[in-house]
Amino acid sequence: MNRKMVFHICGQMLLIEAALMVLPLITALIYGESCALAILATIGIAIVLGAAIMLASRPDDTVIYSREGFVITALTWVEFSAVGALPFVLAGEIPSYIDAFFETVSGFTTTGASILRNVEVMSKGLLFWRSFTHWVGGMGILVLVMAVLPMTTDRSIHIMRAEMPGPIIGKLVPRVRQTAKILYIIYIALTLVEIILLLCGGMNLFEASVHAFGTAGTGGFGVKSDSITSYSPFIQWVMTAFMMIFAVNFNLYYLILIKRFKAAFSSDELWAYLGIVVTSVLLVSVNIAPLYATVEETVRKAAFQVLSIISTSGFATADFNLWPQFSKSILFALMLLGGCAGSTGGGLKVSRAIMLFKSGRRELKKMLHPRSVSAVRFEGKTVDDKTISSVGVYFAFFAAIQLLAFILISFEPFDFETKITSVVACFNNVGPGLGAVGPSGSYADYSAFSKLVLSVAMLFGRLEIYPVIFLLSPSVWFKKR
Amino acid sequence: MKIIIAGCGKIGVSVLASLAQEGHDVTAIDDDSSVISELTNVYDVMGVCGNAVDCDTLMEAGAADCGMFVAMTDSDELNMLSCFLAGKMGAQNTIARIRNPEYNDSSLGFMRQHLELSMAINPELRAANELYNILKFPSALKIETFSRRNLEMIEFKLSDESDLVGKTLIDIRKKYDAKFLICCVQRDDDVFIPSGNFTLQAGDKIGLTASQAEMQKLLKMLNSLRRQAKNILILGGSKTAYYLAKMCEASGSTVKIIEQDEARCLELTSLLPSATIIHGNGAEQELLMEEGLASCDAFVALTGMDEENILLSVFANMQNVPKTVVKINRDELVWLARKIGIESVVSPREITSNILVQYARALENSSGSAAVETLYKLFDGKAEALEFIVKTESKLTGVMLKDISLKPNILIGGIMRGRKTIIPSGVDMILPGDRVIVISSGNRLNDISDILK
Numbered sequence: 001m002n003r004k005m006v007f008h009i010c011g012q013m014l015l016i017e018a019a020l021m022v023l024p025l026i027t028a029l030i031y032g033e034s035c036a037l038a039i040l041a042t043i044g045i046a047i048v049l050g051a052a053i054m055l056a057s058r059p060d061d062t063v064i065y066s067r068e069g070f071v072i073t074a075l076t077w078v079e080f081s082a083v084g085a086l087p088f089v090l091a092g093e094i095p096s097y098i099d100a101f102f103e104t105v106s107g108f109t110t111t112g113a114s115i116l117r118n119v120e121v122m123s124k125g126l127l128f129w130r131s132f133t134h135w136v137g138g139m140g141i142l143v144l145v146m147a148v149l150p151m152t153t154d155r156s157i158h159i160m161r162a163e164m165p166g167p168i169i170g171k172l173v174p175r176v177r178q179t180a181k182i183l184y185i186i187y188i189a190l191t192l193v194e195i196i197l198l199l200c201g202g203m204n205l206f207e208a209s210v211h212a213f214g215t216a217g218t219g220g221f222g223v224k225s226d227s228i229t230s231y232s233p234f235i236q237w238v239m240t241a242f243m244m245i246f247a248v249n250f251n252l253y254y255l256i257l258i259k260r261f262k263a264a265f266s267s268d269e270l271w272a273y274l275g276i277v278v279t280s281v282l283l284v285s286v287n288i289a290p291l292y293a294t295v296e297e298t299v300r301k302a303a304f305q306v307l308s309i310i311s312t313s314g315f316a317t318a319d320f321n322l323w324p325q326f327s328k329s330i331l332f333a334l335m336l337l338g339g340c341a342g343s344t345g346g347g348l349k350v351s352r353a354i355m356l357f358k359s360g361r362r363e364l365k366k367m368l369h370p371r372s373v374s375a376v377r378f379e380g381k382t383v384d385d386k387t388i389s390s391v392g393v394y395f396a397f398f399a400a401i402q403l404l405a406f407i408l409i410s411f412e413p414f415d416f417e418t419k420i421t422s423v424v425a426c427f428n429n430v431g432p433g434l435g436a437v438g439p440s441g442s443y444a445d446y447s448a449f450s451k452l453v454l455s456v457a458m459l460f461g462r463l464e465i466y467p468v469i470f471l472l473s474p475s476v477w478f479k480k481r
Numbered sequence: 482m483k484i485i486i487a488g489c490g491k492i493g494v495s496v497l498a499s500l501a502q503e504g505h506d507v508t509a510i511d512d513d514s515s516v517i518s519e520l521t522n523v524y525d526v527m528g529v530c531g532n533a534v535d536c537d538t539l540m541e542a543g544a545a546d547c548g549m550f551v552a553m554t555d556s557d558e559l560n561m562l563s564c565f566l567a568g569k570m571g572a573q574n575t576i577a578r579i580r581n582p583e584y585n586d587s588s589l590g591f592m593r594q595h596l597e598l599s600m601a602i603n604p605e606l607r608a609a610n611e612l613y614n615i616l617k618f619p620s621a622l623k624i625e626t627f628s629r630r631n632l633e634m635i636e637f638k639l640s641d642e643s644d645l646v647g648k649t650l651i652d653i654r655k656k657y658d659a660k661f662l663i664c665c666v667q668r669d670d671d672v673f674i675p676s677g678n679f680t681l682q683a684g685d686k687i688g689l690t691a692s693q694a695e696m697q698k699l700l701k702m703l704n705s706l707r708r709q710a711k712n713i714l715i716l717g718g719s720k721t722a723y724y725l726a727k728m729c730e731a732s733g734s735t736v737k738i739i740e741q742d743e744a745r746c747l748e749l750t751s752l753l754p755s756a757t758i759i760h761g762n763g764a765e766q767e768l769l770m771e772e773g774l775a776s777c778d779a780f781v782a783l784t785g786m787d788e789e790n791i792l793l794s795v796f797a798n799m800q801n802v803p804k805t806v807v808k809i810n811r812d813e814l815v816w817l818a819r820k821i822g823i824e825s826v827v828s829p830r831e832i833t834s835n836i837l838v839q840y841a842r843a844l845e846n847s848s849g850s851a852a853v854e855t856l857y858k859l860f861d862g863k864a865e866a867l868e869f870i871v872k873t874e875s876k877l878t879g880v881m882l883k884d885i886s887l888k889p890n891i892l893i894g895g896i897m898r899g900r901k902t903i904i905p906s907g908v909d910m911i912l913p914g915d916r917v918i919v920i921s922s923g924n925r926l927n928d929i930s931d932i933l934k
Contacts (some may be wrong), residue, residue, distance in 0.1 A: 174507050
């Protein structure tokens with residue numbers, strides 16, 4: 001393993017983080033808040049630390065392979081969270097470092113799970129930073145860097161693969177860098193459109209950008225304790241629409257941009273995703289109809305909650321904890337499913353679910369007709385057995401790690417529902433779960449150990465398991481004797 | 482520039498690697514999904530899995546707006562067809578690999594014209610050409626001809642007893658009354674563009690340019706002229722062997738080819754009536770000795786197995802064959818072969834990718850004031866020789882060379898003015914209309930003005 005190169009890039013990343021913190025710094029200065037000092041100090045720490053690491057590890061050899069790609073990705077996310085947590089501690093607004101770390105991991109991984117009981121007392125600069133981490137983490141930290149800076153290695157596809165969600169990574173154009181640029185341009189454009197629409201809905205620029213960041217990254221941090229409930233129906237509909245948009249594979253938007261509509265609209269994953277959304281909204285609407293006065297309100301609440309959960313954002317316009325069990329079960333299933341591959345959403349991903357379903361069907365058919373030959377088809381192409389088996393293996397890890405995390409936090413004094421949904425909501429980057437961690441609750445009452453477990457679970461979920469496993473496995477770091 | 486490469490076999494991949502290295506946006510088409518996933522893992526390129534003659538595949542790869550379409554599949558006919566289709570879709574330049582000797586005769590021109598191919602490339606023929614050049618000057622490791630053969634550059638290794646050893650370039654220039662220039666020197670793994678007070682050592686590999694007319698005289702003076710190889714033993718009856726045998730026979734050499742496959746032997750006898758074709762396993766040392774390995778002038782190993790080629794030329798060297806040449810396709814083996822003393826190596830893969838890199842550069846720069854006309858890779862790609870045509874007046878023209886400050890590791894190796902070849906000294910100058918050969922290592926030049934500081 002090329003350790004020097006790994007650390008060199010990680011050092012570079014800290015400088016990038018320092019640059020990213022300039023935006024919240026400006027916000028804090030505009031509002032004249034004292035947290036500006038904390039942010040400024042963190043920028044200083046990041047620069048010194050990053051430069052020191054870079055100088056200490058000048059690589060002789062810039063070649064990296066997939067293992068370095070995985071480790072660089074995982075390390076970057078950990079260090080981003082570790083340093084990103086500092087402003088909350090330094091400003092004294094979240095006194096415990098573990099709590100601040102949890103909050104920042106939750107931000108970067110676009111989870112939106114919070115340990116804050118009352119968001120409204122936080123200063124605006126820090127709230128901005130908290131939501132901005134969603135935006136950065138949504139499309140990927142390293143993808144951003146690839147788009148902006150010339151990478152020191154031409155094998156950066158390994159890094160991109162480790163960071164982008166989904167079973168198969170399709171490049172849009174031949175160069176990784178170009179691909180990263182296109183993705184970010186689409187991302188920025190959609191975010192800007194949402195900010196403008198939210199401004200039209202009567203939010204101020206601060207609120208509009210914070211909520212747009214939250215939706216774009218499918219994160220879920222807001223600025224009010226009741227999330228979106230007190231905003232106007234127009235704003236709720238805009239956010240519903242954008243949560244839907246950001247949970248779709250971005251490659252499709254590129255295909256639409258270059259006018260290949262047929263290719264874009266023939267995507268199996270897109271139709272499956274839309275099908276699931278519509279069905280869930282209908283079922284939930286019928287189920288919760290007795291609770292609300294008008295049809296519009298019922299559908300609005302149902303649609304907002306369904307999209308908030310399937311896109312793994314975690315905003316709320318209703319306390320779905322109080323909904324009937326059937327609706328809660330549907331939402332719980334959607335938490336596990338998540339958005340489309342290549343989107344900013346978390347979860348298992350619709351494409352993996354389709355492949356699992358189809359290969360399951362094929363297995364059943366094989367049992368009845370042992371000599372039958374059939375292939376799994378997805379997006380108009382035959383999926384090779386290697387991909388199928390890797391999806392199967394991913395699913396096994398997906399289940400095993402959530403189970404493990406559940407066992408680790410099982411001694412906490414909460415009910416079963418709270419604990420299982422905490423793990424699922426964190427691992428799948430949703431944010432709020434059910435029970436005590438529902439939309440109106442928070443993760444504040446968990447012990448420090450459980451908060452760390454849940455933070456790691458969020459990283460596992462966002463980076464799709466493997467990078468974090470490799471980061472933690474000694475055989476990757478040390479030569480075997 | 483957007484480039485599509487259809488067919489990613491051995492040659493396809495090496496072309497793809499060098500074009501991606503040059504910074505082009507490369508898309509690869511292959512019908513084997515494992516090849517595509519391997520490629521996209523290692524190189525920064527996009528892969529499309531499918532049939533290169535299928536219009537949907539071509540569309541998906543973006544044939545409609547690509548600058549260059551290269552077809553490198555196994556089949557000549559597939560290459561022609563997919564180039565033709567890509568051309569009709571809007572690809573600006575199409576290049577097909579066409580290697581069947583039947584197509585590489587008078588019919589090639591007709592086909593090229595009507596299939597609207599920008600270039601037909603035949604790696605075997607190009608390799609045979611290079612082999613032939615080496616056999617013509619056995620003292621050289623490699624020969625490049627620039628500018629329609631007016632200027633040549635030969636690479637050779639300085640032996641212990643060479644007159645040049647221990648002298649600086651200024652001394653050499655004073656001592657020999659011939660127009661030549663030592664352009665680059667390779668010592669161990671480093672390549673230098675030497676200055677006047679550079680001292681040559683035994684074991685250095687040097688690249689030397691001179692006009693074609695002077696080269697014979699020069700080599701005689703340096704006591705390193707060896708006569709053209711007349712009695713040639715070729716191992717393996719591939720297409721390259723056929724082309725090479727044909728060229729050698731045309732220049733009066735006798736050729737013996739050893740081939741394992743009986744059917745191919747019969748085919749070769751009808752194609753090359755005056756050559757001796759031996760049916761047998763060339764890996765048997767007994768057979769090689771029986772067929773006069775020890776008494777031939779040159780031994781050329783052209784079997785499909787790189788390893789076999791290398792080992793048998795080691796054997797030939799032990800039998801004191803004056804010249805052995807090896808075909809090696811895998812780049813990593815070229816370096817290994819050098820380590821065990823095999824110096825003359827020809828790689829069809831490298832030749833092909835150099836031609837395409839050079840073609841792509843020329844396309845990109847055709848708008849500049851002085852575009853790269855041709856590009857040659859020297860010393861395994863560690864240095865480059867570039868041929869520019871100076872079209873217009875610029876800062877470079879009309880100034881004596883000693884007054885021009887060049888970037889480090891750059892040298893002007895020759896100037897062609899009309900039919901005259903100038904081996905430049907400090908008092909010569911570049912004029913509009915000249916063809917200029919620039920030798921460079923470690924710089925990427927697109928325009929002749931890039932050589933200035």
